[in-house]
Amino acid sequence: MSSAGVERTAGTPILSHPAKDERGTLNAGRGIFVPRRWSLFIPPHLLVGGGLVGLVMLAALLAPILAPSPPDLVQPALRLQAPTPLHPFGTDPLGRDLFSRVLYGARIAFQMSALAALLAALPGTGLGLLAGYHQRWLEQILSRLMDAWLAFPGMLLAIVLVARMGPSLTATVVALGIVGIPSYYRLVRNGTLSARHALYVEAARSIGASEVRILLRHILPNLASPIIVLTTLRLGMVLLAGGALSFIGLGAQPPQPEWGALLAAGRVYMDTAWWLALFPGLAITAAVMGFNLLGDGLRDALAPDVRSFRRQPQPSRRH
Amino acid sequence: MLHFLLRRLAGTVIVLAVVSFLTFALLDLAPGDAADAMVGEYASAAQLATVRCELGLDAPLSSRYLRFVSAAILHGDLGRSLISGRQVSELVIERFGHTVTLAMVALSLSLVVGTLTGIAAVAKPRGHLDLAVMSVTTLGLSLPTFWVALLLIMAFSLRLGWLPVVGAGGPAHLVLPAMCLAFPTTAMVARLMRASLLDVKSADYVRTAHAKGLAHHQVWRDHILRNGLIPVITLLGLYLGRLLGGTFIIETIFGWPGLGRLVVQAILDRDFPVIVGAVLLIAIIYQVLNFVVDVAHARLDPRVGRGAL
Numbered sequence: 009m010s011s012a013g014v015e016r017t018a019g020t021p022i023l024s025h026p027a028k029d030e031r032g033t034l035n036a037g038r039g040i041f042v043p044r045r046w047s048l049f050i051p052p053h054l055l056v057g058g059g060l061v062g063l064v065m066l067a068a069l070l071a072p073i074l075a076p077s078p079p080d081l082v083q084p085a086l087r088l089q090a091p092t093p094l095h096p097f098g099t100d101p102l103g104r105d106l107f108s109r110v111l112y113g114a115r116i117a118f119q120m121s122a123l124a125a126l127l128a129a130l131p132g133t134g135l136g137l138l139a140g141y142h143q144r145w146l147e148q149i150l151s152r153l154m155d156a157w158l159a160f161p162g163m164l165l166a167i168v169l170v171a172r173m174g175p176s177l178t179a180t181v182v183a184l185g186i187v188g189i190p191s192y193y194r195l196v197r198n199g200t201l202s203a204r205h206a207l208y209v210e211a212a213r214s215i216g217a218s219e220v221r222i223l224l225r226h227i228l229p230n231l232a233s234p235i236i237v238l239t240t241l242r243l244g245m246v247l248l249a250g251g252a253l254s255f256i257g258l259g260a261q262p263p264q265p266e267w268g269a270l271l272a273a274g275r276v277y278m279d280t281a282w283w284l285a286l287f288p289g290l291a292i293t294a295a296v297m298g299f300n301l302l303g304d305g306l307r308d309a310l311a312p313d314v315r316s317f318r319r320q321p322q323p324s325r326r327h
Numbered sequence: 328m329l330h331f332l333l334r335r336l337a338g339t340v341i342v343l344a345v346v347s348f349l350t351f352a353l354l355d356l357a358p359g360d361a362a363d364a365m366v367g368e369y370a371s372a373a374q375l376a377t378v379r380c381e382l383g384l385d386a387p388l389s390s391r392y393l394r395f396v397s398a399a400i401l402h403g404d405l406g407r408s409l410i411s412g413r414q415v416s417e418l419v420i421e422r423f424g425h426t427v428t429l430a431m432v433a434l435s436l437s438l439v440v441g442t443l444t445g446i447a448a449v450a451k452p453r454g455h456l457d458l459a460v461m462s463v464t465t466l467g468l469s470l471p472t473f474w475v476a477l478l479l480i481m482a483f484s485l486r487l488g489w490l491p492v493v494g495a496g497g498p499a500h501l502v503l504p505a506m507c508l509a510f511p512t513t514a515m516v517a518r519l520m521r522a523s524l525l526d527v528k529s530a531d532y533v534r535t536a537h538a539k540g541l542a543h544h545q546v547w548r549d550h551i552l553r554n555g556l557i558p559v560i561t562l563l564g565l566y567l568g569r570l571l572g573g574t575f576i577i578e579t580i581f582g583w584p585g586l587g588r589l590v591v592q593a594i595l596d597r598d599f600p601v602i603v604g605a606v607l608l609i610a611i612i613y614q615v616l617n618f619v620v621d622v623a624h625a626r627l628d629p630r631v632g633r634g635a636l
Contacts, residue, residue: 012566027342049347059609076591105379117484156342156345158344159342159570160568160610160613161567161569161572161609161613162568162569162570162572163568163569163571163572163573164568164571164572164606164609164610165346165574165611166572167575167590167594167606168349168350168353168354168593168602168606169353170594171354171594171599172353173352173591173596174597175594205513244469246469248469251471251473252472252473252575252576255473255576255580256473256575256576256579256580256591257579257591257595258591258594268473270476271473271477275477278477278480278481278485279481279485282481285474285477287483288474289471289474289477289478292471292474293466293469293470295465295473296469296470296471297465297469300465300468300469301465323478
């Protein structure tokens with residue numbers, strides 16, 4: 009089983025069907041795949057994505073232990089120093105250690121993306137379940153509302169919401185959360201619609217389960233996979249958008265070591281202090297790429313119905 | 328064709344009405360209004376009330392919204408900036424052209440580069456070039472545009488001195504902002520194009536075209552490309568929103584005097600009339616671009632076209 013054929017499909021887009029492998033070897037689009045005679049095989053998508061996310065998560069958890077100094081410790085004597093073993097990412101104009109600030113930035117990144125995803129997922133999922141199950145006037149109203157919501161560029165809506173609340177990290181989180189609601193709504197509503205007449209729902213209804221119980225104990229668990237996939241992809245998107253808003257001054261405000269804000273602060277010095285413009289950007293890229301790859305990999309593994317599997321070649325026994 | 332146009336126009340008007348009302352209502356609820364900003368911090372409550380009354384701010388939201396809409400439609404009057412005191416309509420029109428130019432250049436760039444890259448990748452599926460394209464586009468979708476912009480400024484403007492750092496002027500000013508804005512869209516178009524071509528290439532009608540003896544380039548031009556482009560164009564409508572959203576960031580970084588930068592500055596200044604006006608205009612641009620995409624779609628796909636055009 010060669011892994012070369014596997015790597016080549018890394019990053020296959022949503023719309024593609026897994027391309028036919030000429031040699032008939034394992035098709036990576038399948039995700040976690042257990043060849044008949046082999047042990048568990050994890051495709052590179054999941055491995056790299058999970059690794060990157062794990063790395064950033066470790067940085068966030070262990071920030072107090074790993075950081076050489078507190079993120080806000082001002083040391084004027086050390087201002088604008090290039091990276092050294094003591095300060096691996098260099099120091100900023102106030103002599104603060106950039107490595108420590110980037111580590112603590114990972115905490116903000118996780119809080120921001122997790123909260124925004126939750127703010128989108130909870131109402132979106134709840135409304136989607138209701139609309140999908142009831143399908144009367146409620147469904148009509150909600151669906152028209154969500155369509156109008158989606159007919160509007162997300163960033164523009166986020167900007168209006170930030171304008172309403174005033175620039176801050178909280179405003180960014182709330183805005184990006186609200187912007188994400190329709191995606192969850194659509195996913196869950198469609199899932200509920202198709203599950204409504206499934207055999208297991210009929211069975212639950214026939215033994216007298218209440219509607220709430222059917223929705224929460226039977227339908228929702230069956231939608232867990234696509235919801236997890238959407239959330240993972242959403243986390244990366246929120247990180248990008250949140251960083252961008254902070255960068256232009258509408259998100260996290262200066263003393264906070266949010267990655268986008270760090271880049272904005274380093275921008276003035278980028279001609280002389282390249283490290284200020286490099287490391288926070290690398291951190292964002294690593295985290296976003298981790299979430300994107302993890303989301304793609306999870307989609308292949310958990311929710312294969314998100315893309316079609318026509319022309320799925322059989323794994324060959326030739327080795 | 329006329330029917331299609333009318334239906335689209337009606338849809339556009341509804342969306343714009345919703346957008347304008349939401350923006351108006353949301354910003355109206357924000358603490359501090361035009362009267363606060365005009366009289367300053369030390370004014371008495373009575374002075375504030377007088378100014379409020381003069382500006383008509385004491386009327387209920389719905390009637391103020393109706394007055395705003397009728398003034399906007401009848402006189403093109405969007406109110407005045409709280410900071411500079413200038414007419415919002417003037418400010419917005421000044422910036423409008425810059426944003427449209429930037430968006431159109433970025434859109435064309437990502438369409439041309441993305442399509443060609445997708446075609447190149449498909450020439451030999453799973454070849455080295457395909458692998459390279461897929462890796463670069465994966466990276467392209469994860470890289471923050473504002474960071475790419477910083478790095479490009481560092482490289483091309485500061486180190487090499489080839490291109491200007493900020494502002495608008497000649498075509499040289501447009502190069503970096505357009506590239507950065509086009510970056511994620513290009514990656515997306517390339518991936519869509521590749522996926523769609525892979526799909527079309529193995530379709531029955533392509534095999535038939537080959538079998539009846541058409542030349543290779545004829546099959547590609549008339550069958551594969553024409554059909555492969557359809558899903559790309561469809562999805563392009565979705566990515567337009569992302570492209571326009573990117574203008575807020577890109578225009579601010581490059582000091583490009585467009586609507587996006589106007590909005591960001593107005594938010595920092597809490598200059599609500601300017602925000603409402605600029606957001607409305609961006610929504611209009613979005614609707615128009617979407618319309619163009621729909622027409623292109625209908626032209627390309629006879630299944631859509633017969634009914635619509």
